[in-house]
Amino acid sequence: MIAIVTDSTSSLSREDAERERITVVPLQVIIGADVYTEGEDVTSEMIADALGSFVPVSTSRPTPDHFLEVYERLAAEGAEAIVSIHLSAQMSGTLDSAVLAAKQSSVPVTCIDSTQVGIATGFAAGRAAQARDAGADAAGVADAARRAGESSTALLYVDTLEYLRRGGRVGAAAALIGSALAVKPILTIADGLVVPLERVRTQTKALARLETLAVESAQACENGFDIGVQHLAGLPAATAVAGRLAEKLGRESIPVDEVGAAIGAHVGPGMISVTVTPR
Structure with missing residues (x-):
């Protein structure tokens, strides 16, 4: 076995x-001085609330x-x-x-x-x-x-790069550029790292671009694909993205889930992602 x-x-x-x-x-997820176990006693809502209140949040392997x-x-x-x-x-x-x-x-x-x-x-x-x-x-x-x-293709929209910068997941320069230009970054995973993919001026345009890129990735899969939408404290927008993707890709529905607490601690509230994995 x-x-x-x-x-x-x-x-x-x-x-x-x-x-x-x-x-x-x-x-493990650490909120302030308290240690929690992901999947057992910590929720994504707790993470979003802590980040919004500037309470330190970190993770432990x-x-x-x-x-x-x-x-x-x-x-x-x-x-x-x-x-x-x-x-x-x-x-x-x-x-x-x-x-x-x-x-x-x-x-x-x-x-x-x-x-x-x-x-x-x-x-x-x-x-x-x-x-x-x-x-x-x-x-x-x-x-x-x-x-x-x-x-796999993982596409992420974040309201700000600040949380990724705090956790060391993207360079400080990228965070400063995003803040200075007031842009809404679209990120992806390349060689195991979170990297900027595109910069868009508004959330509406960023999510529309996220959908376009996801559809292109899915349509390039010759033998079908698995797809999922995740979010942190962004259910209405994530649900809307999933609905439009389902319509464009000819599916009845696409699953929407809240991202786990350990990842949520680094991406921050408002994050929406789409993942496409070829079959």
């Missing part, structure tokens, strides 16, 4: 993780010991190999913790850098589960996850 592990930034719901037989290891505990539990339950899929190593030390734990595991563990964040990492874990259920060996399962992450 091959077990699949990911982290809580993958935005997998508990129901989806259980159905796909994916084990989720949580990150799972420890190697935590990963090792998970790996050994899965081995005791019958796993003969484990594929562990995580958010970009350029943005978090989560993968490093997994790699350190893998070296001590009693069963082989293959650690995969999805090079992505959010639901793109979740899609990569889902592809790994599909490959496993189709009879692939550990190498095949790992390759499915790796290819899903590398081929």
